[in-house]
Amino acid sequence: MALFENFSDTLRFVATATRHPLKIGAVWPSSHELVTAMAAHVNPLEPGPVIELGSGTGAITEGLLNRGIEQSRLILVESHPPFYEDLREHFPKAQCYFANAYNIRSLAEKEAFPKAAAIISGLPLRTQSAETKRAFVASVLCLLQPGAPFIQFSYGFSPPVDEREVGASLVATETIWKNIPPARIWVYQASPHSG
């Protein structure tokens, strides 16, 4: 059953990505290998919400659940209406928001999110201007508990944002070849006292 669900999710993702390439920013949902590697950077024992930005058809969300993170700890943000509706249906215990994830700081203030144990993102940052990306990563880092990670994947070989521009440290993974297209994971952590 799960296999058929995954297959139909994949078909839906590919059809949507074909119609809205810039908005979706990918041709295929993230692979099992990529989402497993991303979720490995989240410590399930660290208390607090885990925020996922650009959840799509839930590939990374499933990776977080497989990592042992309770569904009720998840805050999912998605701006494509059909994906948002399906996320609500598939993950009924998660808090799902139909919102622009680049404004996550306003949403977090409005909804009084506690500081997050991790923030993980599948947003297509490469379609954004350098200043939008910098402001976005800086705002995400403000929503995290001290030392907590912001995890982003991209298809490029260089980081979406230089860590020095946002007062953070950055760790990059090797290229994950079992993904369409191959991707790297970037893990930012706010430097202590970076404000």
Ligand SMILES: C[S@@+](CC[C@H](N)C(=O)[O-])C[C@H]1O[C@@H](n2cnc3c(N)ncnc32)[C@H](O)[C@@H]1O
């Ligand atoms: C590259 S896909 C990743 C989907 C899924 N997380 C995965 O890894 O397979 C990007 C997702 O971000 C969503 N998205 C794009 N811009 C967004 C925005 N400004 N706010 C919220 N979601 C956005 C798209 O609708 C799409 O679902």
